[in-house]
Amino acid sequence: MADRYYRVGGGGGIPDGIKYLLIWNGIVYLLQKILAHSGFFLEPLFGMVPVDFWQGHVWQCVTYMFLHGGIFHILINMFILWMFGSDLERILGTRRFIACYFFSGVGAGLLNAAVTPHAPIPTVGASGAIYGVLVGYALYFPERRVLLYFLIPIPARVFVIFLGVIALVNSLGQPGGNISHVTHLGGFVFGWLYLRGFGPGDLLRRLRRRRQGMRVIDFTRERDRWG
Secondary structure, eight states, rough: OOSOOOOOSOOOOOOOHHHHHHHHHHHHHHHHHHHHHTTTHHHHSSSBBBHHTTTTTHHHHHHGOOSSSSSHHHHHHHHHHHHHHHHHHHHHHHHHHHHHHHHHHHHHHHHHHHHHHTTSOOOOOHEEEHHHHHHHHHHHHHHHHEETTOOOOOOOHHHHHHHHHHHHHHHOOOOOOOOHHEEEEHHHHHHHHIIISSSSHHHHHHHHHHHSOOOOOTTTTTHOOOO
């Protein structure tokens, strides 16, 4: 019955995975701002710049997640990560939670690069990965209440569907503004895929089981020759 109600971050302190992500995002943000004051900007090299990504800057699909556009950007992302990710990490375990986070974030970056391959503007932020976390929260705590616009209590599954529809509609519209809705949509899609068993680890385990289930045929044995 308790899971039907909204809880901020649960109890028992901050889980290890969330803690490390908060720390590293904070460190990179400080480094980003210190270097910017010296005239060196990390965004063009480490943000997701689709036109550069397809020319060999493949690291950008990971590094863009640790850069942010301003103090409000990182604070809201880290707040949502802590608020929704803490209980999810306790359910999945730290290793699987971190894998889900990066699978969602990298997948979101790749979708952005695929949809806008010639875009020269960097996309930064952990939003793609965090949208994957939101999908996981809705899958494991579908009836838990969250506050839409901090005012209206609705079930988590309805909240996430609402965000997903917004991301989809805006992704289909004309590009513009400073929000990458395609990246948000990618986070939803790849988070769902990972948690439904389509992550790299799950696929490898299925492949191993399939190989182990195959019988090696030795045609020197009569029973194998005739099946």
